[in-house]
Amino acid sequence: KAGVTQTPRYLIKTRGQQVTLSCSPISGHRSVSWYQQTPGQGLQFLFEYFSETQRNKGNFPGRFSGRQFSNSRSEMNVSTLELGDSALYLCASSLGNGVPGYTFGSGTRLTVV
Amino acid sequence: DQQVKQNSPSLSVQEGRISILNCDYTNSMFDYFLWYKKYPAEGPTFLISISSIKDKNEDGRFTVFLNKSAKHLSLHIVPSQPGDSAVYFCAASSGGSTLGRLYFGRGTQLTVWP
Numbered sequence: 001k002a003g004v005t006q007t008p009r010y011l012i013k014t015r016g017q018q019v020t021l022s023c024s025p026i027s028g029h030r031s032v033s034w035y036q037q038t039p040g041q042g043l044q045f046l047f048e049y050f051s052e053t054q055r056n057k058g059n060f061p062g063r064f065s066g067r068q069f070s071n072s073r074s075e076m077n078v079s080t081l082e083l084g085d086s087a088l089y090l091c092a093s094s095l096g097n098g099v100p101g102y103t104f105g106s107g108t109r110l111t112v113v
Numbered sequence: 114d115q116q117v118k119q120n121s122p123s124l125s126v127q128e129g130r131i132s133i134l135n136c137d138y139t140n141s142m143f144d145y146f147l148w149y150k151k152y153p154a155e156g157p158t159f160l161i162s163i164s165s166i167k168d169k170n171e172d173g174r175f176t177v178f179l180n181k182s183a184k185h186l187s188l189h190i191v192p193s194q195p196g197d198s199a200v201y202f203c204a205a206s207s208g209g210s211t212l213g214r215l216y217f218g219r220g221t222q223l224t225v226w227p
Contacts, residue, residue: 004156033214043202043217056214090156101147102215104156
């Protein structure tokens with residue numbers, strides 16, 4: 001069974017640009033969450049989508065947005081990139097009904113220069 | 114405001130011995146706790162979880178203990194193996210059966226030496 005797939009794996013962007021990251025969850029999983037990992041802040045929750053609806057949102061500025069499609073695939077977008085947005089962005093999927101543990105993808109490493 | 118804390122950034126253990134990783138939390142609304150293991154350049158891998166209605170959960174070499182009064186949980190790995198060397202994250206949720214948002218600790222780097 002395929003795992004959580006995140007594309008691209010690596011990305012270099014310039015300050016002020018925008019970026020879109022993609023996540024394909026495990027087949028049958030309806031919940032997709034996004035996390036940002038940085039050395040200074042650790043793993044920080046961005047948002048969670050369930051059946052195309054945002055169910056939870058973390059404390060990130062409005063420049064960070066996401067969406068989920070009817071096939072459960074999800075995208076997150078960051079506009080007006082700042083140097084501090086450089087991080088590993090992780091996507092995690094689950095059935096969404098309490099089965100223990102999210103399954104994480106390998107992440108997208110975003111570098112803003 | 115770090116609601117889940119792992120105060121030991123690193124732990125070094127000899128192969129075959131017990132590894133004990135600790136985690137403290139501040140939010141009494143947390144009702145589900147998870148441990149993840151992470152290798153470099155990979156996403157975190159789910160290890161074991163425990164509901165707040167239990168005080169112990171065991172899965173093979175891994176056992177998680179929960180002390181709600183102390184707001185403390187620990188992960189025991191027995192026996193430790195070199196392949197266990199990784200960063201271990203503790204996470205907590207107040208979402209009940211839907212899990213929802215996870216709050217993570219900063220992680221503990223475990224090194225198991227031969």
